[in-house]
Each structure stands twice: as structure tokens, then as C-alpha cells.
Amino acid sequence: MATSTRETVPVASHQECRDQFEQQVTLLMDRLYGTALRLTRHPDDAEDVVAEAISTAWNKLDQLEDLAHMEGWLFRILHHTFISHWRRRQCRQDREVELEPENGDTRFSLFEKLHQPFLLWWGTPEREFINAMLQEDINKAIDNLPDAYRVVTVLVEVEGYSYEQAARLLDLPLGTIRSRLCRARGRLQKALWQQGREAGLSTCGGERSGASGGGA
Amino acid sequence: MNESRISCEEVVQRLFDYLHQELDIDASAEIERHLHRCHDCFSRAEFEQKLRDRLTESGQQEAPERLRRRIREMIERF
Numbered sequence: 001m002a003t004s005t006r007e008t009v010p011v012a013s014h015q016e017c018r019d020q021f022e023q024q025v026t027l028l029m030d031r032l033y034g035t036a037l038r039l040t041r042h043p044d045d046a047e048d049v050v051a052e053a054i055s056t057a058w059n060k061l062d063q064l065e066d067l068a069h070m071e072g073w074l075f076r077i078l079h080h081t082f083i084s085h086w087r088r089r090q091c092r093q094d095r096e097v098e099l100e101p102e103n104g105d106t107r108f109s110l111f112e113k114l115h116q117p118f119l120l121w122w123g124t125p126e127r128e129f130i131n132a133m134l135q136e137d138i139n140k141a142i143d144n145l146p147d148a149y150r151v152v153t154v155l156v157e158v159e160g161y162s163y164e165q166a167a168r169l170l171d172l173p174l175g176t177i178r179s180r181l182c183r184a185r186g187r188l189q190k191a192l193w194q195q196g197r198e199a200g201l202s203t204c205g206g207e208r209s210g211a212s213g214g215g216a
Numbered sequence: 217m218n219e220s221r222i223s224c225e226e227v228v229q230r231l232f233d234y235l236h237q238e239l240d241i242d243a244s245a246e247i248e249r250h251l252h253r254c255h256d257c258f259s260r261a262e263f264e265q266k267l268r269d270r271l272t273e274s275g276q277q278e279a280p281e282r283l284r285r286r287i288r289e290m291i292e293r294f
């Protein structure tokens with residue numbers, strides 16, 4: 001069984017291997033946890049997904065040719081781990097989402113709400129809006145997306161996967177990825193807009209013609 | 217030059233594909249040329265890119281010490 005086909009490569013000891021593995025995992029921990037938390041929405045579930053993914057990764061380590069590629073590989077395992085759990089629970093809600101008719105939310109654009117081309121003296125409200133958003137607000141807006149939208153959003157917008165990679169990972173047609181992303185974006189931007197207004201971030205829309213002193 | 221000019225509407229329609237680098241080189245270059253001369257579309261692209269950067273940040277969250285300990289103990293048993 002153990003005959004090596006690549007005798008030129010020095011074989012690292014179990015201990016060395018484990019140390020390197022641990023080192024890499026430790027460095028990636030905040031992103032693994034953050035990603036798992038966005039996917040699962042629950043800290044306990046996120047911890048379980050991270051632990052299971054790391055355990056799976058260790059068991060499949062011989063499939064990884066180069067430890068330098070561990071990051072992308074480990075994240076793929078994390079997503080697979082989440083998706084396999086999620087698939088079991090998903091189905092019904094997922095189909096409902098698919099049937100949801102296209103409505104105004106799909107085309108909601110935060111930029112169009114904020115941008116004021118002729119109010120140059122006012123500065124750039126859209127930039128101020130983005131800078132003023134708290135990370136918690138953004139997390140909350142993502143967490144509130146329906147599962148089917150949230151997952152593609154995390155893959156593509158948060159993790160930077162290509163549409164193709166997301167399609168393969170989720171076993172969905174490319175067109176579905178595109179339409180979900182588009183709908184997710186509209187919903188997400190609308191949620192950010194509403195949250196922003198509740199927090200008094202926006203000066204647009206006529207409700208607050210607010211003091212130009214800014215701040216508060 | 218015979219560059220066929222695309223409209224703002226077309227740019228808006230393909231902006232996310234452009235930002236996600238999902239367009240081929242020619243289509244992408246066409247959008248870039250438009251962004252160089254159209255202030256509105258440029259502002260929009262800049263806004264969407266900044267928003268996306270903020271979304272990317274949400275994939276990073278300090279892992280609880282409890283999880284770090286759990287993983288350390290797990291790896292020790294490997």
C-alpha cells in the first residue's frame with residue numbers, strides 16, 4: 001500500500017506534517033470561522049462545520065499535492081461540509097425561493113438611492129454611506145438573506161469564487177447562480193438601505209434634509 | 217479608432233460581471249474605456265467595488281477561544 005511513487009520528494013514525518021497543518025489552520029481560523037458563521041448563521045453550527053472540515057482535510061491530506069495550496073483546498077472542504085449538511089435540510093425552502101417572482105427588490109440599487117449627481121457641494125453621500133456602515137449591519141443583512149441567496153452570496157461576493165466554481169460546488173446551472181446572485185444583491189442592498197435609514201445614515205429620500213454639519 | 221461605444225445602460229447591466237471578472241478581455245476592455253470617460257458609471261463602479269470589499273470583510277470574524285482549543289486538541293489526536 002505504502003509504496004511511494006514520488007521517491008524524489010522527501011517524505012515529511014507525521015509530526016512535521018501535523019505541525020505544518022496546524023500552523024496553516026491556525027492562521028486561517030478567523031476566516032474559516034467567519035465564513036462558516038455567514039453560512040450557518042449560528043455560532044455553534046459554525047464551530048461544528050469548521051471542526052468537521054478540518055478533520056476531513058486532515059484525513060484527505062494525501063490528496064493535497066502541495067501544502068502551499070492548502071488555503072483554497074481547505075475552504076472548498078469547508079463549503080462542501082456546509083453544503084452536505086445544508087442539502088439535507090434545505091429542499092423545500094429552496095424551491096420556494098426559486099418560485100419567487102421577480103419583484104422590485106431584484107433591481108433595487110443602493111447607488112441609485114444615494115447618488116446625487118448634481119449635489120456636488122454635498123460631497124459623495126454614497127461613499128459616506130459605505131464608510132458609515134458597521135460590520136454588524138453588513139453581517140446582519142447577509143444573515144437575513146434566504147438560504148439559497150445567502151450561500152451564493154457568501155461564495156461569490158464574500159469568498160470571491162467565480163460563477164463557474166460556485167455552480168460546480170452547488171451543483172446548479174450557471175444561469176441559476178447568476179439569477180440568485182442578482183436577486184440576492186437587490187435584497188441585500190435594500191436591507192442595507194433600510195438598516196441605514198433606521199440608523200440615520202442616509203440624508204437622502206427627503207426625510208432628513210439634515211444639518212450640513214454632519215457627524216453626530 | 218473604430219471603437220463601438222456602449223451605452224451607460226449596457227455598462228450598468230454588465231457591471232457586476234465586470235467587477236467579478238466574468239467578462240472576456242474585449243468586453244471587459246470596452247467597459248473600462250467607458251468608465252474612463254463616464255463619470256456617473258465610474259462612480260457607480262467605484263461604489264459597487266467598495267460595497268463588495270465590505271462584504272468580503274464579513275467572511276472574517278474572530279474565532280472564539282473555545283473553537284481554537286477544540287481544534288488544537290483535535291489536531292493533537294491526529
Ligand SMILES: [Zn+2]
Pocket residue numbers: 223224225227250254255256257258
Ligand atoms: Zn456611463
